[in-house]
Amino acid sequence: MDHKILASEILEAIGGKENLASAAHCATRLRIVIADNSKVKKSDLENFDGVKGVFEASGQLQIILGTGVVNKVYAEFIQLAGIEAASKEDVKKAAAAKSPWYKRAIKTLGDVFVPIIPAIVATGLLCGLLGGLSRAFPSLADSHLYTLLDMFSNAALTFLPILIAVSAAKIFGANIYLGAVIGMIMIHPNLVNAWSVAGAEKVPTLWSWFGLWNINASGYQGHVIPVVIAILLLSVIEKWLHKHVPEMFDLFVTPLVSVLVTGFLTMTVIGPVFAQVESWVLTGAQWLIALPFGIGSFVMGAVYAPTVVAGVHHMYNAIELSMLAADSGKNIWMPIATAANVAQGAAALAVAVKTQNKKLKSMALPASLSAFMGITEPAIFRVNVRFGKPLVAGMAGGACGAAVASIMNVYATANGVTGIFGFLITTDSFLGYLLTFAVAAVVAFVLSWILYAPTKEKVPDKEYKDN
Template sequence: MGNNKVEKTHYKEIAQQIINEIGTSENLISAAYCATRLRLVIKSNEKVNKEAIENIDGVKGVFFASGQIQVIFGTVVVNKVYEEFAQLTGQGEVSKEELKQVASANDNKFKKIIKTLGDVFVPIIPAIVAGGLMMGLTESINFCVNNGYLAIDTSASWYVFLAMFSNAAYIFLPILIGFSSAKVFGGNQFLGAVIAMIMLHPDLQNAWTVASEGVLRNQSVWFGLYEIPMVAYQGHVIPIVIAVYIMSFIENKLHKIVPEMIDLFVTPLVTIFITGYLTLTLVGPVFVFLENSLLTGVQQIVQLPFGIGGFVIGGIYATTVVTGIHKKRNGRTHCRRR
């Protein structure tokens, strides 16, 4: 029993030292713990003495991540320290997910945007990786066959299917993005997928044919106010994310005002029609125009002399990949001469 009291006092001292070094409990927003770490969300990082926390007995490491201070203790110890920490600060138990939400709410707008994009695209990565690896394998086989290194029948079903499977995720990438975006924005994921399907509808001209064929058909919208080209959104990313954000907003608003008895029928119908019309007539054209303007700027940067253009483009290439702009070359941008 005596040993237990000693341990309890020891953990209480550790907890109190942490409180002192984070700028007292007044600088604390929320706290939680996982298997090995005490996770703290605070108001101001400037008040935290990271070095002093690292020197506290039992602490095995301290780092900042995802808007949190994470103090590593190891298993068992972290539970005991958290119990004392919660009592001293008056913090109720919070889950890791709730703590992440609190931490993200403390971020600036730029960090929130980056986090949102990460939440949208990270779940899609396995599909992209699988497709990319199959594409690499297909190209490698093509190279070996064309140069006589391998004698493989490329008309065989396994090869034909491999080539077909390799680009499936890229052809229908907007649908994956729509589905994932709806989850992030709190909308119905299947409605999010439908919005993406509308943007890829076969009644719209395939975007990749615009370079060789030009825009084949325009459509008058908003009671004849202006016309839009009836071109799909292959290769676009940001317009789909924005469209699904709008869809989720409309859907959630309708759920609050539409009577429950007809909500199942009215809300999806109105959500899809309004979002689809706004997307094809406003969201899509505006953001594709912005993408094309950015593309024009990038092309001008590339032409800068003395390798300056290449240096700058190398620095921003990751951003162009995220937005899908890296694919829009050789006249492939389809937006949108009026």
């Protein structure tokens, strides 16, 4: 392979250096931000020797070249384009700047929650494991080991507002330690624990607005959105103070005023208002999923993949965390996501098995396996969206699998994990999850096999076209 020729071909196919905004690479992909996407000749890119796949995600054109190749092509590419090397973060920022405001808002929400997912996954896996062991060995529930592990398994959700506050502070540019303080204030021991409010005879009043609106002294355990809004306010106040307070007083005045003003407004306005809004959203989601015969889940299972295509699926993180932190601690959204992801993988697998194009087969097969593991972007963007009908087949499979999950009351004890690894956090509804997985995969595979029709002409793979 001549890396310089391939770099030149890629540059020409994207519309030349005049149409290039930014470029970087990861271990396998050339990541490009384009000024005008209409000038990109995607079909040409897909047929270049050395290119293993092309798809758009998060505002970036991602060209899959493979390990060891991408860095060599990238070096030639930036030299031909006359640009400086950029980091992945630079490219992400450039891509985000082109997105509509609502997509940027949803992406920001996702950026807040993604870093804390490992903590939720770790404790959720432990919770599922502990539940399974206690059913297998009932005497375990009375042991000191159970008490210790139970404490480990719910620590992340108990102090979730602090985790969210620290993560949000990083995203919004606030001091992470001030953010942590706001999170601590929201679950302070002097407040009535949010999970105990419903059973309390009387909750004391924390603040009263002119006797017209009394604010209860209840904590925000299990809440997500109020914490994010509070830290956003903190970042605005802190940045304003850094600009206007003289340097000699900044170290003392800025932290004091930031915490004082943010804490007061959070506990008397932001917390009560957005906790109610969050409650309405969560109730609505649970109501939709709980509709008879799995109708609501059927719809959500179908539309999940299009929300991934649109790049707005990050909003589901907030819903899942709210479900986990609620009294029941059951994430009933995760099985729907699994059904949708597995179905897209199965649809891509049907393409891989049926196509005669060796290049497409080598691209679709690993993409489908990735979707079974919970990572759907390769299957969706590299295969299913490209041919259309497999995407529809995947949506149908996701809808059927999600309906099964709803009917069988499948739920998870964590979020951030779907697909095959999801079995680890669905131990309480293992058989239901297995059936959800199977129905989604079978329906999607069969429909994709029926709908997808490769052409029959015997032509070289480079010129081969699939319908």
